[in-house]
Amino acid sequence: MKIALLGTGFGQAHAAAYARHPDIEVVMFGRNPDKTAEAAGKFGFAACTDTGRAFEGDFDLVDVCLPVPLHAEYVLRALDADSHALVELPLAGTMDDARRVVEAAERSDRQVFVDMFERFVPANQALFDAVREGTYGRLEQLTLWNWTAHLWPGVSLGLGTLPLEAMHSDMDIVTRTLGRPRSIDVATVARDADSAAIEATLHFDGAFARDSVSSLMPMGWGARGGYTAMFSDGVVDAASSMGFDGKPTGTVTAYTVGGADELSLPPADPYTAMIDHVLACLRDEDDNAIAPASALDALQLTLDVDRLVNGDTA
Incomplete structure (x- = not known):
């Protein structure tokens, strides 16, 4: 090949x-x-x-x-x-x-x-499986977050780039678990042209999702993120971190009336x-x-958020 x-x-x-x-x-x-x-x-x-x-x-x-x-x-x-x-x-x-x-x-x-690539992250696959199989009932609230330092020299992570560069994968998780929202609210803060934070709240019938992304973190923070998915009969919580050494760690825990259970997931490099x-x-x-057809809903939602953040730049 x-x-x-x-x-x-x-x-x-x-x-x-x-x-x-x-x-x-x-x-x-x-x-x-x-x-x-x-x-x-x-x-x-x-x-x-x-x-x-x-x-x-x-x-x-x-x-x-x-x-x-x-x-x-x-x-x-x-x-x-x-x-x-x-x-x-x-x-x-x-x-x-x-x-x-x-x-x-x-x-x-x-x-x-x-x-x-986020579709190949085992923690995300666990969430998709839980929604599809109804393992913990109906998904009612989903919070995603991704906060990072400037780990990539020369790459701007300001308001002009964060939606497409940092939120798109999260929007894919949202559309795959909850569909397209009926309305969106955003809040932003910008330190300068290259460093900013965005929080988007997405409203659905009987559920809502929140996505928080930030490039305001110091280098020692590295990159960290995850999600908390609140179902009618339990919670799935995932967290991952990557230091400036590039080495990732992560956990996924399910909480139900029976207690807490850390899920055993295979290690995986999503790009590989x-x-x-x-x-x-x-x-x-x-x-x-x-x-490409499977990416359209996430792209539309990402562009909707981008317009709310940056206006119509077309």
Whole structure:
């Protein structure tokens, strides 16, 4: 299998997962020759600065880890080149572009994948299972939080970027467990253009959800997050942390009238699990669980929050 990996920033997270598969050939594409060669060299991949070569029909999969405004365009170019496509979050910056990708994917015999990596987090899978199976009754209240320091140099996490960069995965959890809300309220605070916090409250019939994201934390905090899901017959509480050393920890505990029970979940790197899922689908060993159509509700909700925070920037 031959893969064109576009982007040397977050693309390195995907590169690390591909590097676990010695039977895969990867070419890493970037604009800066030195930066591209350095990033590709970390993983033993070839480097290229001519992005057009990714669409000459030589690659089985084009992996798009580029700025959001380019996502839809490059996925469509991959399909036109008869390649499968994987795109980083979000699928697109507008619903019109997202629907164009969905329609093109449905017309094509190639597969398109969206990096909904949070779906592969065991704690989130435990929540999805509990809702689907009614393990603890009906979900009535869901609180999600993600508070982080600036762990990625040069990356802005201000009000202009937090909704799409930090809330999108949470909105996927919300839509998969409660559906689309009937109304949304937001509160914000900004320290400067790159550091801010947002809290969104989403109202449903008989339930509500709250999502809190922040980039106001000091470096020693690292990144921490989780959820508390309150059901009619119990509570599921998940917490995870990642220090500045990049090492994650996490727990999931279920509380019922019978007491507390820490759930035993397998360790998993969600990015590796996502890449492994894509490769399994391309080998006809699995069905696509992160197709673009499945990401539309979460993207619409994220864009709704973004408009409340930043106004209509279209």
